Amino acid sequence: xxxxxxxALCCWVASSVASERIVRVGLNxxxxxxxxxxxxxxxxxxxxxxxxxxxxAGYQVQIELFSHERMLQKFxxxxxxxxxxxxxxxxxxxxSLPYMEIQDIAASLTSANLNIAQLSDLGDKRVVAYQKAIxxxxxxxxxxxxxxxxxxxxxxxxxxxxxxxxxVDLVVGDKLxxxxxxxxxxxxxxxxxxxxxxxxxxxxxxWDPDIIKAFNQHLIVMQKKGDIQALMRLPRP
Numbered sequence: 001x002x003x004x005x006x007x008a009l010c011c012w013v014a015s016s017v018a019s020e021r022i023v024r025v026g027l028n029x030x031x032x033x034x035x036x037x038x039x040x041x042x043x044x045x046x047x048x049x050x051x052x053x054x055x056x057a058g059y060q061v062q063i064e065l066f067s068h069e070r071m072l073q074k075f076x077x078x079x080x081x082x083x084x085x086x087x088x089x090x091x092x093x094x095x096s097l098p099y100m101e102i103q104d105i106a107a108s109l110t111s112a113n114l115n116i117a118q119l120s121d122l123g124d125k126r127v128v129a130y131q132k133a134i135x136x137x138x139x140x141x142x143x144x145x146x147x148x149x150x151x152x153x154x155x156x157x158x159x160x161x162x163x164x165x166x167x168v169d170l171v172v173g174d175k176l177x178x179x180x181x182x183x184x185x186x187x188x189x190x191x192x193x194x195x196x197x198x199x200x201x202x203x204x205x206x207w208d209p210d211i212i213k214a215f216n217q218h219l220i221v222m223q224k225k226g227d228i229q230a231l232m233r234l235p236r237p
Contacts, residue, residue: 022060023211025050026080029065030156032180032236033100036065045176046084046100048231050204050215053222054082057214067154069131075205082211084204087136094212098201099219099228103175104137106194107182109163116170116194119144128152128159129172137172137197156181163191170194180236 027034027046034044042063054061066074075083076090085100086093106122108114115121122144128151134142151168153159160181162168171178175193182191206212222228 021058022062023054023206024079024081025054025061025063026071026074026083027063027065028068028071028085030068030174030177032176033174034063034065037237044236045231045234049099049219049222049228050082050084052227053215053218054211056218056221057211059211059214067131069154078207081208082204082206082215085202086205087200087202090205093205093207094209095203095205096212097216097219098203099223100202100204101199102202103195103199104133104173104197105175105178106170106172106196107163107178107191108170108194110190110192112169112192114169114192114194116196119196122170122196125149125169126167127170127172128162128168130154130156130159130174133172141172141197157185160185 027044027050029035032044033046034042035047036042042065047063051061051063064080071080071083072086072090074080075093084096085102086095089095106116106127108116114125116125119140122141123146126149127145129137131152131154133152156173156177159168159171159173160178163171164186175195178191179193204212204215206215219228
């Protein structure tokens with residue numbers, strides 16, 4: 001009787017500790033993965049996955065959104081407990097199972113009718129891409145570009161504006177992100193997708209291995225139940 005009571009008490013204490021633990025989460029501000037609606041409410045595919053998995057593990061989740069570079073800076077300074085997505089190893093940090101599948105592509109205006117089948121086709125094109133794209137996409141991408149015709153910037157809506165105003169020929173970035181902004185700003189069917197890059201699946205990272213262990217456990221449950229696929233299919237206004 002006493003042993004049973006002691007075990008129950010220990011479980012209750014462990015649960016209470018987890019439920020009181022606040023996890024400061026940083027996500028990359030990038031619709032439809034993580035963004036805020038007109039009312040300022042945070043939402044998005046990655047937002048929902050991270051929030052649901054960590055909440056199910058008993059943590060109090062506090063999410064903030066940043067540019068990817070700013071997110072990495074705050075995480076490395078240990079101002080964040082958890083960050084996603086993470087494309088590079090960070091000394092001392094523990095990575096989760098890969099779960100965030102990103103397909104980088106080149107996008108042109110449908111009306112331009114460009115034939116972009118391989119990286120060498122980028123040589124005479126004006127290209128804008130996301131911050132640190134060369135680091136992520138590697139040397140073959142860098143060698144295909146002419147430096148004077150290449151620009152990196154954080155703001156995806158500005159990238160799309162440059163494309164539609166004729167100031168660049170191609171935008172390089174995440175397929176879901178570019179389709180989201182193009183559709184929202186200019187309507188359906190206005191961009192042509194050129195799949196020049198392999199799909200990559202990125203993990204999250206945390207300083208505490210227990211957070212990663214708990215996140216992975218609930219991530220696997222969500223994958224088996226089809227929750228992640230359902231979140232991917234949700235309309236994102």
